[in-house]
Amino acid sequence: MEGFSTLLIVxxxxxxxxxxxxxxxxxxxxxxxxxxxxxxxxxxKRYDLIPNLVATVQKYMEHERATLTEIxxxxxxxxxxxxxxxxxxxxxxxxxxxxxxxxxAVENYPDLKANQNFMQLQGSLNEVxxxxxxxxxxxxxxxxxxxNACQMFPSNVFAMIFxxxxxxxxxxxxxxxxxxxxxxxxx
Amino acid sequence: MMPDLEALDERRKTVVKRRTIxxxxxxxxxxxxxxxxxxxxxxKQDNNSVFYFIILMAxxxxxxIIIGGSWARDKTxxxxxxxxxxxxxxKFVSPDLAYEPDNFVGSDSFQRSRIFLNRVDRYSGDDxxxxxxxxxxxxxxxxxxxxxxTTTDNKGRTKTTWHTIFKGLFFIADFNKHFQASTVVLxxxxxxxxxxxxxxxxxxxxxxxxVKLEDPDFNKHFVVYGEDQIEARxxxxxxxxNRIREFKEKYPNPLYLSFVNSFLYIAIAYRKDLFExxxxxxxxxxxxxxEFFEDIQLAVSIVEELxxxxxxxxxx
Numbered sequence: 242m243e244g245f246s247t248l249l250i251v252x253x254x255x256x257x258x259x260x261x262x263x264x265x266x267x268x269x270x271x272x273x274x275x276x277x278x279x280x281x282x283x284x285x286k287r288y289d290l291i292p293n294l295v296a297t298v299q300k301y302m303e304h305e306r307a308t309l310t311e312i313x314x315x316x317x318x319x320x321x322x323x324x325x326x327x328x329x330x331x332x333x334x335x336x337x338x339x340x341x342x343x344x345x346a347v348e349n350y351p352d353l354k355a356n357q358n359f360m361q362l363q364g365s366l367n368e369v370x371x372x373x374x375x376x377x378x379x380x381x382x383x384x385x386x387x388x389n390a391c392q393m394f395p396s397n398v399f400a401m402i403f404x405x406x407x408x409x410x411x412x413x414x415x416x417x418x419x420x421x422x423x424x425x426x427x428x
Numbered sequence: 429m430m431p432d433l434e435a436l437d438e439r440r441k442t443v444v445k446r447r448t449i450x451x452x453x454x455x456x457x458x459x460x461x462x463x464x465x466x467x468x469x470x471x472k473q474d475n476n477s478v479f480y481f482i483i484l485m486a487x488x489x490x491x492x493i494i495i496g497g498s499w500a501r502d503k504t505x506x507x508x509x510x511x512x513x514x515x516x517x518x519k520f521v522s523p524d525l526a527y528e529p530d531n532f533v534g535s536d537s538f539q540r541s542r543i544f545l546n547r548v549d550r551y552s553g554d555d556x557x558x559x560x561x562x563x564x565x566x567x568x569x570x571x572x573x574x575x576x577x578t579t580t581d582n583k584g585r586t587k588t589t590w591h592t593i594f595k596g597l598f599f600i601a602d603f604n605k606h607f608q609a610s611t612v613v614l615x616x617x618x619x620x621x622x623x624x625x626x627x628x629x630x631x632x633x634x635x636x637x638x639v640k641l642e643d644p645d646f647n648k649h650f651v652v653y654g655e656d657q658i659e660a661r662x663x664x665x666x667x668x669x670n671r672i673r674e675f676k677e678k679y680p681n682p683l684y685l686s687f688v689n690s691f692l693y694i695a696i697a698y699r700k701d702l703f704e705x706x707x708x709x710x711x712x713x714x715x716x717x718x719e720f721f722e723d724i725q726l727a728v729s730i731v732e733e734l735x736x737x738x739x740x741x742x743x744x
Contacts, residue, residue, distance in 0.1 A: 276657070276658070279658055363740075364740065364741055364742045364744075365742055367740045367741050368605075368741045368742050371605070371662060371665060371741065372658070372662050374661075374665070374666075375658050375659070375660075375661035375662035375665070376658050376661075378641075378642060378661045378666075379657045379658045379660075379661050381642065382639075382640050382641075382642065382657070383657070385640075386640075
């Protein structure tokens with residue numbers, strides 16, 4: 242009888258730990274997913290700016306027509322939906338790179354640089370860029386917490402039982418780490 | 429400035445002289461009356477105690493008048509010092525700045541910063557400087573905030589003790605980005621590691637939650653709490669974190685920052701009184717002027733060091 246009640250207590254403690262561990266993992270995973278959703282929201286904000294940018298810029302830019310068309314196409318693909326998370330990230334990176342190229346090319350068009358409309362757009366773009374970077378960093382922090390829980394004892398036991406998989410971190414590009422100082426490009 | 433300083437230094441010397449004389453005369457008077465009293469016959473003492481009392485009272489009254497008079501004069505020494513020394517230094521640092529010796533950053537701003545959550549029972553300050561540094565509006569002054577505790581012992585006597593919440597330089601600047609959620613950067617007193625992280629997370633007095641940032645050097649110096657994980661990172665961009673860390677490494681004083689309602693609040697704790705002359709040090713020393721200059725320059729340089737004039741975002 243005594244052996245039985247001991248077993249019961251041990252089992253009870255295990256179940257309690259399992260519940261707590263499971264809930265913690267779920268909470269951390271939800272936080273990571275919420276953070277990813279906000280990256281998505283920021284990315285959308287940026288997509289909204291692209292048509293404006295293209296419209297303003299193409300009157301001036303003769304030699305960058307191809308890049309501009311490419312950006313427009315990528316944006317169309319991005320807003321069309323039905324992309325996996327990884328595809329979204331890849332596309333986002335490509336758009337970032339192309340837009341960086343445009344911003345550098347602006348250097349050759351002094352009229353464009355002085356354009357009021359363009360300057361406003363540039364401010365909005367910087368803002369979105371910065372918010373995007375903040376969202377990515379927040380996501381990475383949330384995913385690190387989640388991954389730690391998935392890999393560290395004792396929570397890793399429950400992660401294994403309930404099949405929680407570690408998530409991939411965003412690679413923060415060198416450019417982002419430097420924190421784009423677009424203004425210096427124009428001076 | 430040098431002739432002003434020389435004249436002020438003369439006045440400082442007379443102030444010190446006068447104070448010394450007052451103290452010496454008072455001591456001498458007390459000594460004398462006590463000696464007379466002791467040397468009286470024991471039998472006469474009862475009769476003479478009234479006489480002694482009157483003399484003592486008169487002595488206290490006279491010293492009171494002298495001290496009061498010299499205080500009033502010292503006060504003009506203070507205000508002249510600020511007008512003739514501190515103000516020109518402020519103007520030298522930047523002509524766009526205004527200086528108000530008796531004004532200070534208000535307690536409402538102090539509490540709005542959310543850096544210190546204690547109840548403030550006594551609040552004072554002086555030496556307010558405000559104005560625009562390029563595109564950035566700034567305000568700073570010396571402030572002292574205290575709270576009190578009252579204890580009652582078993583005999584029913586109550587005792588009030590004052591505790592300093594913060595003493596030092598309090599700085600406000602119009603931040604270059606818009607944001608809604610508050611973010612607070614506090615000195616890291618717990619160090620690093622598993623236990624430290626646990627206690628940092630357990631900060632129940634704050635509505636802001638722990639924000640784990642990715643820069644280990646920054647985390648060595650600071651703990652960050654924020655209402656919004658993303659906005660905290662929007663405000664604390666990687667470059668701003670670097671700049672804050674560099675600033676901290678340059679000046680070892682405890683450094684607190686907060687970002688509330690698009691304003692940046694910075695509190696730098698000092699033990700010494702800022703921008704005050706010392707009676708016992710020569711005013712004509714160059715190092716003294718240099719010290720005042722550096723203290724003001726430090727506050728103004730925050731704009732430059734944290735790159736607050738860089739307004740490439742929608743907030744102009």
